[in-house]
Amino acid sequence: MKYTKYNKSLDYSYTLGITLTIELIKKHKEDLLDIYYSTSFNGESKTLIDSYCKDLNITPIVSDKIFNILSNKENIFVIGVFKKFYNKINNNTNHICLVNPSNAGNLGTILRTASGFGIENIAIITPSVDLFDPKTIRASMGAIFNLNVTLYENFQDYLNSFKNYNIYTFMLQAKTKLHETKFLKPFTLVFGNEATGLDKSYLDYNSVIIKHNNSIDSLNLPIATSIAIYEATKSNF
């Protein structure tokens, strides 16, 4: 077979399932390499994807082999294969910056919320979990195909490219409460790693805390990130 079990070094990745594959076709057809159908795929969804494929002049490959390799006992009937893409973030709008995110499900969930609240430019400071891991794509529910994501080796590199941005860093040591923060545009909301958060050097920016009681140590990362994005963007909705 042309394709192999996913690993980070490949220059392609997969959408596992109908919904994700439709998002891929709709939003990133230029990066589409192949569509696979399982031999038991049929019904309305098949008719829909058939018509997309026809429009794109793509012939779906019917074979169960790739499903045995890629899907973990899940009921998946369609797989899309796509070339990894890199859309540079731009300076037209607000940003999120994730410093060393380490969990694929969390990263995908954050991308989904960001897209929903209209933040389409995401900076990621490496080392980071793999953006194109099928688990990230799954958790994003396809939102990854709406977004520009750029990786930076360190936070300073990001700052150098976006000098006019108002930087808001989310950390438990901050003094200003989220609901008392005024977000000046264009802004960047910066979040740390799941286990360690942001280090003290990030207190030099507009640092913000999402206050909670001490019955828990912290909020989970996608929860904290999503609450912050909601608060910073809610006046747009």
Next chain:
Amino acid sequence: MKYTKYNKSLDYSYTLGITLTIELIKKHKEDLLDIYYSTSFNGESKTLIDSYCKDLNITPIVSDKIFNILSNKENIFVIGVFKKFYNKINNNTNHICLVNPSNAGNLGTILRTASGFGIENIAIITPSVDLFDPKTIRASMGAIFNLNVTLYENFQDYLNSFKNYNIYTFMLQAKTKLHETKFLKPFTLVFGNEATGLDKSYLDYNSVIIKHNNSIDSLNLPIATSIAIYEATKSNF
């Protein structure tokens, strides 16, 4: 061995790992049945748990057997066994009501946020994912031990017990935006199932929408729930 692989019908469950077991000991010692140490457990955490056990007159059982049965290749050194507990929700404070939640990780994450924002009474309308599934407990990061949770067979049963509560139902068909909603106390925030949300009958209450753009179909359930809890409670922090 006294204990078996977890299933819903057992009257006990497990905390897998140091942090969760410490939360169990601190907050629900009356329900503690046993503590297991793996043979390779040592260091500071062991000293700490040793001292808790001494105070409680419990002798930890050192054996790798239970770890082989319960932990999925993870590095776990401590397991707590506890009797499932049922603390009735009370009418002193605000509530969350989850209608048919279906995912253990999601339920646990919601419990964690609820506890952090001071909502300690949770109603769950069955059918529901198992509250005491070790995956729920893990995702709650131990917050389950701070909370009162009561299961109801239907929403009407819940309402009958809390007639004076102001009911806010979160649904995509609602008209009032979350950030324009005034939450009158005592309140109940009601959320539907992951796949189906709340049905139309819930529009009869104060229905609320968390507005987002149409690049995504919906927010993920713990994200939506957490944003709502944040907004409804932020003035307390």
